[in-house]
Amino acid sequence: MITSAGALAAMIPRTSVEARATRPRPTSAQLAWQRDELAIFLHFGVNTFTDREWGDGTEDPAIFAPAKLDARQWARTARSAGFRAMILTAKHHDGFCLWPSRTTTHSVARSPWRGGHGDVVREFVDACRAEGLRPGLYLSPWDRNNPAYGDSPRYNDLYCDQLTELLKNYGRLAEVWFDGANGEGPNGRRQDYDWPRVWTLVRRLQPDAVMFSDAGPDVRWCGNEKGVAGDPNWSSVDPAAVTAPGASGPGVTRALLHGDPAGSVWRPAEADTSIRPGWFYHPAEDGRVRTGDQLFDLYMSSVGRNSKLLLNVPPTRDGLLHDADVASLNGFHDLRRSLLAADLASGARITWQTDWRAAEIDLGRSAVASIARLEEDITHGQVVAAFSLLGSDGGPWRVLSRGTTIGYARIARFEPSTVRRVRLVIDDAVAPAVKISVRLYAG
Numbered sequence: 001m002i003t004s005a006g007a008l009a010a011m012i013p014r015t016s017v018e019a020r021a022t023r024p025r026p027t028s029a030q031l032a033w034q035r036d037e038l039a040i041f042l043h044f045g046v047n048t049f050t051d052r053e054w055g056d057g058t059e060d061p062a063i064f065a066p067a068k069l070d071a072r073q074w075a076r077t078a079r080s081a082g083f084r085a086m087i088l089t090a091k092h093h094d095g096f097c098l099w100p101s102r103t104t105t106h107s108v109a110r111s112p113w114r115g116g117h118g119d120v121v122r123e124f125v126d127a128c129r130a131e132g133l134r135p136g137l138y139l140s141p142w143d144r145n146n147p148a149y150g151d152s153p154r155y156n157d158l159y160c161d162q163l164t165e166l167l168k169n170y171g172r173l174a175e176v177w178f179d180g181a182n183g184e185g186p187n188g189r190r191q192d193y194d195w196p197r198v199w200t201l202v203r204r205l206q207p208d209a210v211m212f213s214d215a216g217p218d219v220r221w222c223g224n225e226k227g228v229a230g231d232p233n234w235s236s237v238d239p240a241a242v243t244a245p246g247a248s249g250p251g252v253t254r255a256l257l258h259g260d261p262a263g264s265v266w267r268p269a270e271a272d273t274s275i276r277p278g279w280f281y282h283p284a285e286d287g288r289v290r291t292g293d294q295l296f297d298l299y300m301s302s303v304g305r306n307s308k309l310l311l312n313v314p315p316t317r318d319g320l321l322h323d324a325d326v327a328s329l330n331g332f333h334d335l336r337r338s339l340l341a342a343d344l345a346s347g348a349r350i351t352w353q354t355d356w357r358a359a360e361i362d363l364g365r366s367a368v369a370s371i372a373r374l375e376e377d378i379t380h381g382q383v384v385a386a387f388s389l390l391g392s393d394g395g396p397w398r399v400l401s402r403g404t405t406i407g408y409a410r411i412a413r414f415e416p417s418t419v420r421r422v423r424l425v426i427d428d429a430v431a432p433a434v435k436i437s438v439r440l441y442a443g
């Protein structure tokens with residue numbers, strides 16, 4: 001059976017079609033989220049000025065004075081490095097709001113920035129839209145400033161009021177980010193959150209946004225802050241495994257990292273990490289910015305493992321992305337462009353074996369390959385559990401790479417090998433694969 005290059009179509013028996021039909025699959029919002037591949041995270045607020053990672057809520061709003069704040073510089077940098085979305089900390093654990101919220105005086109309205117008339121969230125969403133990026137917002141549930149925190153019904157009302165301001169007044173959002181960290185508030189009490197209420201509110205006011213948290217409901221945390229997705233990494237999960245943000249335990253970490261091939265719900269993993277050791281900007285870390293090469297490794301361990309990379313790049317006290325960070329992002333972009341330049345398999349002849357579990361690609365010439373990008377058509381769900389990629393230059397077949405899940409993308413790196421023919425073998429699948437695209441790069 002010969003098909004066109006890039007898309008390997010398999011005929012599948014009826015029972016399998018039914019098995020496949022019951023598998024979870026993404027909504028259009030989840031698909032758009034995954035196709036972004038790369039998003040920038042922006043941790044910015046009073047911590048930027050106090051040199052801390054977690055503020056305690058007693059900060060004076062007057063310290064917030066980013067003299068050169070330029071959200072367009074953030075967005076331009078992101079776009080030219082190939083990122084497609086950005087997420088801003090509208091409020092971190094210190095409770096300081098980057099927009100003039102009616103719910104609190106602990107906000108930019110009490111700062112000298114723009115004479116107290118500024119709105120960082122507004123400038124952020126405007127900049128995203130001007131540069132064609134999809135905006136998202138982080139609203140910390142934990143609030144170490146608000147006196148209502150820990151008085152559960154009262155704070156839940158207030159939290160929903162803050163969310164309503166963000167969801168109603170800033171246009172369409174692509175993602176709403178709920179952090180799992182939470183401790184005591186100013187009165188020493190812990191908060192009992194009303195997650196079902198929060199999720200219903202977001203769904204009603206921003207039906208096209210995905211909601212991120214440990215427990216989704218749309219996108220799950222990958223279980224670590226290293227930017228490393230699990231292997232295997234299933235986008236399906238058992239919703240009973242992690243039911244609320246901040247849950248912990250070995251079973252939880254496993255569920256976040258790996259998902260579950262038998263899971264009934266589509267909830268892909270987002271891999272968040274920072275370009276620097278901290279989430280907020282600290283001058284002492286200017287020499288510790290990840291290099292373009294290190295960012296490429298992160299890309300491989302996130303996008304290359306069926307996840308999405310949410311890379312934090314914190315604005316400085318001036319309100320700009322630092323030159324060192326911008327240089328690394330550009331280096332990362334150039335590296336992706338050079339390593340993944342030309343698809344060696346483009347236009348090649350592809351032959352499926354009669355059992356539909358293996359495909360052979362004839363490049364028609366010998367070429368050196370060291371990277372392969374495989375993709376399932378996830379609009380139909382995710383099914384591949386194990387694969388092998390073999391290569392031959394006329395002699396015996398050699399294993400180039402073996403792996404577990406594919407999903408949206410699996411990017412495999414292997415020893416540079418001269419190949420004329422490449423064979424993809426699906427060693428294990430939970431239902432037959434329908435379409436797997438194969439790209440090969442010299443690297």
Ligand code: FUL
Binds near residue numbers: 053
């Ligand atoms: C954590 C927070 O405590 C960190 O400050 C940061 O926001 C990170 C993304 O999530 O839970």
